[in-house]
Amino acid sequence: MTASRRLPDGRGYFGQFGGMFVPETLMPALKELELAYAKAQADPDFQQQFQHLCRHYIGRPTPLYAAKQLSAKIGAATILLKREDLAHTGAHKINNALGQGLLAKRMGKKRVIAETGAGQHGVAVAAVCAMLGLKCIIYMGEEDIKRQSPNVFRIKLLGGEVRPVSSGSRTLKDAINETIRDWVSNVNDSYYLLGSVVGPYPYPMIVRNFQSIIGQETKEQILATYQRLPDYLIACVGGGSNAIGLFHPFFSQKSVKFIGVEAAGKGLATDKHAASLAVGKVGVLHGTKSYLLQDDNGQIMPTHSIAPGLDYPGVGPEHSYYKETGRATYVAVSDTQALEGFKLLSHTEGIIPALEPAHAIYYTAELAAGLPSDKLIVVNLSGRGDKDLDIVYQAEGREL
Numbered sequence: 001m002t003a004s005r006r007l008p009d010g011r012g013y014f015g016q017f018g019g020m021f022v023p024e025t026l027m028p029a030l031k032e033l034e035l036a037y038a039k040a041q042a043d044p045d046f047q048q049q050f051q052h053l054c055r056h057y058i059g060r061p062t063p064l065y066a067a068k069q070l071s072a073k074i075g076a077a078t079i080l081l082k083r084e085d086l087a088h089t090g091a092h093k094i095n096n097a098l099g100q101g102l103l104a105k106r107m108g109k110k111r112v113i114a115e116t117g118a119g120q121h122g123v124a125v126a127a128v129c130a131m132l133g134l135k136c137i138i139y140m141g142e143e144d145i146k147r148q149s150p151n152v153f154r155i156k157l158l159g160g161e162v163r164p165v166s167s168g169s170r171t172l173k174d175a176i177n178e179t180i181r182d183w184v185s186n187v188n189d190s191y192y193l194l195g196s197v198v199g200p201y202p203y204p205m206i207v208r209n210f211q212s213i214i215g216q217e218t219k220e221q222i223l224a225t226y227q228r229l230p231d232y233l234i235a236c237v238g239g240g241s242n243a244i245g246l247f248h249p250f251f252s253q254k255s256v257k258f259i260g261v262e263a264a265g266k267g268l269a270t271d272k273h274a275a276s277l278a279v280g281k282v283g284v285l286h287g288t289k290s291y292l293l294q295d296d297n298g299q300i301m302p303t304h305s306i307a308p309g310l311d312y313p314g315v316g317p318e319h320s321y322y323k324e325t326g327r328a329t330y331v332a333v334s335d336t337q338a339l340e341g342f343k344l345l346s347h348t349e350g351i352i353p354a355l356e357p358a359h360a361i362y363y364t365a366e367l368a369a370g371l372p373s374d375k376l377i378v379v380n381l382s383g384r385g386d387k388d389l390d391i392v393y394q395a396e397g398r399e400l
Contacts, residue, residue, distance in 0.1 A: 198312075
């Protein structure tokens, strides 16, 4: 068993990060979830059902695509795209939504609550709830509702109820706050389907494990085609589930470098970014200890990113562990640079990425230009860009 697979420890910690910092009323629910998940993991029928639906509902495995035009334009290393944008509902979020949805059904929960920022997790949860016959309530900040109106419509079309959140910055952080409040009040009959590798234990572990199908497939695909492992794995990081899903199965292969790309927003020297690992401090948010954007008094700072899914002041505890141990390197890309990445992939490959992985595309292009042609870089293309067209048009000084 690798060090990564032994983590988190029995108390829910990745080194000094993680834990269960929640009200006493939620401790029984978290213990119930931990036990139910352990039993499901050991149940061949549950695993078979999950794998069957991954194939026939999600459409897995997703391709590992050689971006030849992009690589040729840069003129250096070979860039491969893990096409999570081709999964059902258009992003990697469906992997975790399906796994936890099956778990909620197994636990006898009939009401599922969730938070969403970019809307992709909300759409995925609504789709899974429709398929499994579960009631679905999605909390979403008013700012994100405005920015991601197509996904709001998709959630409603799939039978989900969208509850606007008007407090704070009216973005993902505040949506999580409201979802936790709902869970405290309805803990007996409700399942909180958390969307990223954040929150109290066992959520960071559960979400990581369901998303690890990304890295498992990538390893099999690259070995089959190139007969060797990649040199670099690159993914955007907000909460961090798509990145951990890609990184985790390669944890023990030290020759494979991990690079997480955060949102520098308007610049790290401003207060308009969401780069928790680049410039944050260790603290506690939403039930877990991790790197956060906070002031000298420990108050959570407002964040900004052109990509709603990266607009979060914290990050998963496993990423914080990777940073502290040096297993991964974390960088930051600005809004302007992300827009360049968005257009670069669209123009060279005919693939419109979500603004979240557009951050990773931009950084990859910069990195690849300085590497030999025999280097292999895998980028997790975690979502497609349909949801972001209005944002891009407005950023370019135009309107739909």
